[in-house]
Amino acid sequence: MQTTIGNYLWERLKQLGVRYVFGVPGDFNLQLLEQLHDIDGIEFVGNCNELNASYAADGYARLNGIAAIITTYGVGDLSALCGIAGSCAEHLPVVMITGVPPLYVMRNRLRVHHSMAEGNFDNIMNCAREFTSSGARITPSNAAIEIDRALTTCWQERCPVYLQIPSNISYLNINAPTLPLTRTFAPSDxxxxxxxxxxxxxxxxxxxxxxxxxxxxxxxxxxxxxxxxxxxxxxxxxxxxxxxxxxxxxxxxxxxxxxxxxxxxxxxxxxxxxxxxxxxxxxxxxxxxxxxxxxxxxxxxxxxxxxxxxxxxxxxxxxxxxxxxxxxxxELPTAHNKRPPLPRKAAPLPLTHQVNEALTHAKLWPHITSYFQAKDVIIGEMGCSHIGLLDQPLPHGCHYIAQSIWGAIGFSLPALLGTMMAAPERRHWLFIGDGSLQMTVQELSTILNRGLKPTIILLNNQGYTIERFILGENAAYNDIASWDHQSLIQAFAPKASIFYRRVATHGALDQALTQRPDDQACIIELTLDPMDAPQLLHTFGPKTADFDYGPRGPQRRQH
Structure with a gap:
């Protein structure tokens, strides 16, 4: 069967269950996006920048099983690479596709934009190679073999792969295998x-x-x-x-x-x-x-x-x-090594709070998790959100997402876009601090303008509280600019209907969570003391300081 290189790539991804491709358009990948537009069952999702696109693809892979991102050569690749490295660290199959300069340009080492203008087209491939399990520069002669090899490797090794598609070849015809790609692991011996x-x-x-x-x-x-x-x-x-x-x-x-x-x-x-x-x-x-x-x-x-x-x-x-x-x-046995059931643990007594009691982390997390339901998707940004949620048992079937190993702050907001595209029928909660929000806040516009309806709990504690507990409790480097989040939300999505509340007490939080509608995106901003934090952070912070800076580090200075 004959098909074009671009169509072959998109059809193969579709066979693996990829329904959305995240990314940013650029002149070297526009021809691929044109071909993607013409294929039913797979859609481009434009992001505000390539870093956010890579985080969105990571979130999509966590629920869908595999994801794809498309960038343009050089500037796009390197912007996305932080997120790709995170997917590598956390063992997630993400296909990184980049439109690169025409094949003749690279063969003849011509000087073009989005490069170092010295004719070297291996440097970006070398960067990507450090965080991917497979990489290939596609040509008309290797297209079918290399695309299939990369996609199979991505799935089986649970690791990102990198494909360069020269801009002048995606419309060329190749002979394509007729058997579909499937999500199968390598057979055992x-x-x-x-x-x-x-x-x-x-x-x-x-x-x-x-x-x-x-x-x-x-x-x-x-x-x-x-x-x-x-x-x-x-x-x-x-x-x-x-x-x-x-x-x-x-x-x-x-x-x-x-x-x-x-x-x-x-x-x-x-x-x-x-x-x-x-x-x-x-x-x-x-x-x-x-x-x-x-x-x-x-x-x-x-x-x-x-x-x-x-x-x-x-x-x-x-x-x-x-x-x-x-x-x-x-081959599970029916009885002979089945143990008697363990007694069901007594449910912890609910924490009580006064209606006008100020929000504190000690009571916030048991309070807010009582609103979770079975099969909710819950995303905890690294910092107070993740630490606060860790020790809260979640209902049956909940899916919890945090970037525990790579730990890039700002990951969670674009990841929310990915999870919602992967499972739109489920309820999605995002817990994110004000400092993390400022890293990737642009993607909130994509979420709202696509009509998605998450519940976002924004912890406004006036800076990087997790860092304050490690070092620099009152240091200016842990401060951030103060934003008017409600005005920002309106600027991002002026036509969207959004439920927004800013609350400072447990009673106001209950009222907001009870009143939030199912047919709107909900953003609830919590006013918290900068030096209030989950109990685990009180021990984690000093231990991290000792681990990072040693016995003569600045954390040991006498005050």
């Missing part, structure tokens, strides 16, 4: 798979106190449903690293909490006596455990990764986690 499955079944059968411990790769490898089934069927308690929040059901009595935690916590006590630990590729960082821990004895621990599994210190390569879990679930 059958003997390795069988051996790993048997060993895991034996360990689970013998275990008296097993534990499942999940991190973000349980979601990226698409084994969270099977892990939940295993836990429910065999009554295995589970916990998560903080970068794996809400991947498993936090409303279940099997949920122990986050790891690491205080020694007296339920998860620490259970872990101390665990005789079989199933862990999904833990990412050891400040967001989880700082360094690899020796609390997981080798002989008792099963590490599930995307394409291999380690059991009692022996690694079995070529074993797909998805296939392994599917086989384990298919």
């Amino acid at each position: 059958s003997l390795q798979l069988s051996e790993a499955r048997k060993l895991i079944q034996e360990q689970l059968h013998q275990a008296k106190q097993p534990l499942i411990l999940v991190d973000m790769d349980a979601d990226r490898s698409q084994i969270h449903t099977e892990l939940q089934t295993l836990a429910d069927h065999c009554q295995i308690p589970y916990a998560s690293f903080r970068s794996g929040k809400a991947i498993l059901d936090e409303s279940s009595p099997l949920w122990l909490g986050h790891y690491p935690n205080a020694p007296e916590s339920a998860v620490s006590q259970w872990l101390a006596n665990a005789d079989c630990i199933i862990a999904t590729a833990p990412c050891y960082s400040e967001g989880s455990s700082m360094v690899a821990t020796d609390e997981f004895p080798i002989e008792k621990t099963i590490y599930l990764r995307g394409e291999d599994v380690t059991i009692a210190g022996e690694t079995y390569e070529g074993v797909s986690a998805q296939q392994l879990m599917a086989e384990l679930i298919r």
Whole structure:
């Protein structure tokens, strides 16, 4: 079958389930956008800049499974690269497509705009190579092979890829394969798979106190449903690293909490006596455990990764986690190692507050999470929002999103655009601070002008509170300009109907959350003291300062 290079690319992405392509137009990619416009079932979403586009694609990939972004050469690529690096760090499949100068220009090393004007067209590819698992410069002779290779790699390795499409070739015809691309992981080695499955079944059968411990790769490898089934069927308690929040059901009595935690916590006590630990590729960082821990004895621990599994210190390569879990679930016993159900934990007593009581973090997070419903999408910006939400159990089926590893402030607002495009039927909540909002606020105009209807909770604490707790409590560098957010919203979307409230008390917050309509975007601005913060930040800040600056750092100065 013959088709054009541009059409082939868009059809292949559509076959993988990509329905929206985020990006910014530029002269080297306009021909690709023209071709995209002519294909049913896939649509361009224009962003305010390339960084925001990459964050939106990241958010879309978290719910849709895979995403795509399109930029123009050089200036567009490098602007997007921070977001692409974040997707790489957090194991998300994002296809980065860039329109580049004509093929003859690059072959003859001509000097053109959006470059260093010295004829070098490898430098941008080299930059992208550091944060992608595959890259290719498409030509008429390699188009079908390289496009398929890159897209398959993106999906299977859960990592961004980079495709350069010269501006003068996207309308050229090529011979295209007729079989569609599908979302399939590489098949397992059958003997390795069988051996790993048997060993895991034996360990689970013998275990008296097993534990499942999940991190973000349980979601990226698409084994969270099977892990939940295993836990429910065999009554295995589970916990998560903080970068794996809400991947498993936090409303279940099997949920122990986050790891690491205080020694007296339920998860620490259970872990101390665990005789079989199933862990999904833990990412050891400040967001989880700082360094690899020796609390997981080798002989008792099963590490599930995307394409291999380690059991009692022996690694079995070529074993797909998805296939392994599917086989384990298919062969679950009906009774012989099913444990008695754990008693349901008593619900915590609700925190009481006076109607005119000023908002504080101590009461804000239990208060506001009582308004969440099953299957809500909740996005926590790094800082007070994420820290405040971490220890709040979420209802069944909620999807929690935070950029726990890369931690770029401003990520969450464009990511909200991506999540809403991926799952418009769900309720979406965004919690973001005033400092983070200023990083990427332009994308609010895209959200509002597309008629999307999120609930945005804006924490106005007059600057970078998380940084104040690390260093510079009263320093000018942690201050930000004061904005009139209501006027800004009106400027961004003058024709949109938006529910906006600014509140300073718990009673006013209740009133705003109760009155907010379902058919409008809702923005509720919270007035908070700059030095009020979630309790976890009170310990996290000083520990971060000691970690970053050492024993002679400025945090040790006497005041």
